[in-house]
Each structure stands twice: as C-alpha cells, then as structure tokens.
Amino acid sequence: xxxxxxxxxxxxxxxxxxxxxxxxxxxxxxxxxxxxxxxxxxxxxxxxxxxxxxxxxxxxxxxxxxxxxxxxxxxxxxxxxxxxxxxxxxxxxxxxxxxxxxxxxxxxxxxxxxx
Numbered sequence: 056x057x058x059x060x061x062x063x064x065x066x067x068x069x070x071x072x073x074x075x076x077x078x079x080x081x082x083x084x085x086x087x088x089x090x091x092x093x094x095x096x097x098x099x100x101x102x103x104x105x106x107x108x109x110x111x112x113x114x115x116x117x118x119x120x121x122x123x124x125x126x127x128x129x130x131x132x133x134x135x136x137x138x139x140x141x142x143x144x145x146x147x148x149x150x151x152x153x154x155x156x157x158x159x160x161x162x163x164x165x166x167x168x169x170x
Contacts, residue, residue: 107137107145 082093092098115133119126 104134104137104141107141108133111136111140 082090085093111133115129115136118124119129123129124132
C-alpha cells in the first residue's frame, strides 16, 4: 500500500518538499498572527543559528538513538555547541570573507549632476 503522507515514500517526501517551498514562498501573505510569530526575535536568533545547529545535530541525534543521555540534555548540548560554533567559527569567518570581498571591490564613482 502506497502511503502518500509517509516521509519514507518518495511521493510523500516530494510532496512535503513542495509544500514547504510553497509555504516559504507565500509567507508574506500569511495570516497576520502567523507572520508576527515568525517575526519574533527568538525565532530570528534561532534562524541565525540554524546552519550551525544543522551541522551539529547529527552527532547528538546518534547519541539520542543510542540512548546515551536524556533527550532534553542532548538538545541543550546541541544548542550550546551550535552557539559555540556560530560565535567561534561561523561569525568570524563571515567577517573575514566580507572583509576580503569589500577590500577587493572597486569603489563606485558617482558622477556629478550635469545640470
């Protein structure tokens, strides 16, 4: 039996990806309380950490599956490691890369008004 709603099903996975893409593409037209929820500072900070958390979630998920520690402890540890990674690696790397990019860019000359 094909389960279209199952993430393990190729159709279910593809459907989920399409629905996620549609929800992201149309968030600006969402119901006002939903938009306000996504505009909260806490979700903004979580969004800034999302890449670091994505990078570090797999080792903690493995520890969770092996039942090494309680789930909430592992979640907290993953957040702490993601914070350390963000502020210790990602943010300095962004500053360095942006500095290089700005140093290599040519200044824009603004022409005087001919009138």
